[in-house]
Each structure stands twice: as structure tokens, then as C-alpha cells.
Amino acid sequence: DAGVTQSPTHLIKTRGQQVTLRCSPKSGHDTVSWYQQALGQGPQFIFQYYEEEERQRGNFPDRFSGHQFPNYSSELNVNALLLGDSALYLCASSSGTGANQPQHFGDGTRLSIL
Amino acid sequence: GENVEQHPSTLSVQEGDSAVIKCTYSDSASNYFPWYKQELGKRPQLIIDIRSNVGEKKDQRIAVTLNKTAKHFSLHITETQPEDSAVYFCAAPQRTGRRALTFGSGTRLQVQP
Numbered sequence: 164d165a166g167v168t169q170s171p172t173h174l175i176k177t178r179g180q181q182v183t184l185r186c187s188p189k190s191g192h193d194t195v196s197w198y199q200q201a202l203g204q205g206p207q208f209i210f211q212y213y214e215e216e217e218r219q220r221g222n223f224p225d226r227f228s229g230h231q232f233p234n235y236s237s238e239l240n241v242n243a244l245l246l247g248d249s250a251l252y253l254c255a256s257s258s259g260t261g262a263n264q265p266q267h268f269g270d271g272t273r274l275s276i277l
Numbered sequence: 278g279e280n281v282e283q284h285p286s287t288l289s290v291q292e293g294d295s296a297v298i299k300c301t302y303s304d305s306a307s308n309y310f311p312w313y314k315q316e317l318g319k320r321p322q323l324i325i326d327i328r329s330n331v332g333e334k335k336d337q338r339i340a341v342t343l344n345k346t347a348k349h350f351s352l353h354i355t356e357t358q359p360e361d362s363a364v365y366f367c368a369a370p371q372r373t374g375r376r377a378l379t380f381g382s383g384t385r386l387q388v389q390p
Binding site: 196198203205206207208211219221255266267269 | 283308311319328366376379380382
């Protein structure tokens with residue numbers, strides 16, 4: 164039973180570029196949440212997808228966008244990259260059968276902006 | 278939205294001692310409180326969670342207590358071992374949407390052999 168998988172594991176970009184990160188949820192999960200974790204800090208919520216729609220959004224600019232596919236996998240897109248976007252981007256999945264279901268994280272994508 | 282405060286930011290204990298990490302939350306409607314352990318360079322791992330219909334939950338050397346009146350919850354680790362060394366995060370669900378999590382700022386636990 165595969166857990167949450169993310170790709171790529173590492174990525175180096177330059178300012179102004181665009182990036183797409185990918186996430187496959189744990190088997191049986193249909194809700195995907197994305198978090199940004201800066202060095203030495205806790206994960207910060209970016210947005211959450213369920214039934215292919217963005218259901219909830221944190222305090223992140225419109226440069227951050229996403230998508231969920233019919234197979235529940237998800238993408239996070241970031242445009243016009245800034246140095247401050249350097250972080251570990253974590254995907255978490257959960258079951259939509261009820262609120263407050265445990266969220267399970269992937270290993271993350273470490274994004275470095277030069 | 279939900280606000281989660283976590284203390285202490287660092288904690289050093291001797292092997293075999295107990296460790297306690299405390300969190301407070303702001304939204305009285307919150308009813309689910311997970312704890313995650315994150316080792317260096319690895320994913321946050323869910324180690325225990327508690328729902329508001331119980332005041333305490335144990336899993337071997339780990340326990341979580343919840344005080345809904347005071348809006349705080351705590352992680353207790355007994356008989357600490359060097360492999361318990363990691364950063365621990367508490368979290369609480371946001372009120373809207375499908376309850377995405379607001380995390381505390383983390384506690385770096387160092388267990389000295």
C-alpha cells in the first residue's frame with residue numbers, strides 16, 4: 164500500500180521562473196493539502212483540493228495555484244518565483260469520509276531558488 | 278482562523294527522563310489535535326492524535342492530554358530514548374473548508390545518551 168508520493172525530490176530554479184510539483188495521495192485518500200515549510204519552521208497551509216476543486220486556501224498569493232485530477236493526484240504550480248519561495252513543499256492526503264481525518268505527508272519537494 | 282502556540286522551542290533531556298511539550302489553540306470549535314514527529318530531512322510523521330471527546334490518549338511511551346476548557350493540549354514522552362530526538366509539531370484544524378491544519382512552530386527535542 165503506497166503512501167503519499169511526491170516528485171521531484173529536489174528542484175533548483177532561478178527567480179522569475181515557474182515550477183510544477185506533483186503529488187499522488189495514499190491509496191483510499193481523496194483530499195490533498197499542500198504545505199510550505201521554510202527552514203526551522205512549521206508547515207504553512209497553502210491550499211486544499213477535494214473533488215477536483217480548491218476547497219480552502221491559506222495566506223498565499225495568486226502566484227500559487229493548483230489542480231486535482233480525477234485520480235485524486237494533484238499539482239502545485241508557482242509562477243514568478245521569488246527567493247523567498249525556497250522551502251520544502253509538502254503534500255498531505257486524507258480521506259474525505261469525515262472531517263478531522265488524519266493527514267499523512269509525503270517526503271516533500273525541496274525547492275531552491277537562485 | 279486558528280492560532281496554535283507551542284512551547285518550548287527547544288528541550289534537552291537525559292535518556293530515560295520524561296519530556297512534555299505544550300500547545301494552546303484559539304478556536305474553541307476545534308475538536309481534533311494531531312502530533313507529528315519530523316526527523317532531519319524527513320517527512321512529518323503522525324505519532325498520535327486526540328479528539329475532543331476524550332481527555333487523554335496513550336500509545337506505549339507516548340501520551341496526549343487535552344483540556345478543552347483551557348484550550349491546551351500536551352504531548353508526554355516517557356522513558357525517552359536517543360531515537361526520540363527530532364522536531365515535534367502540534368496542530369489543530371482550521372474552522373473552514375475540510376479542516377486543513379494549522380501547525381505550531383515546533384519543539385526540537387534532544388535526548389542526551
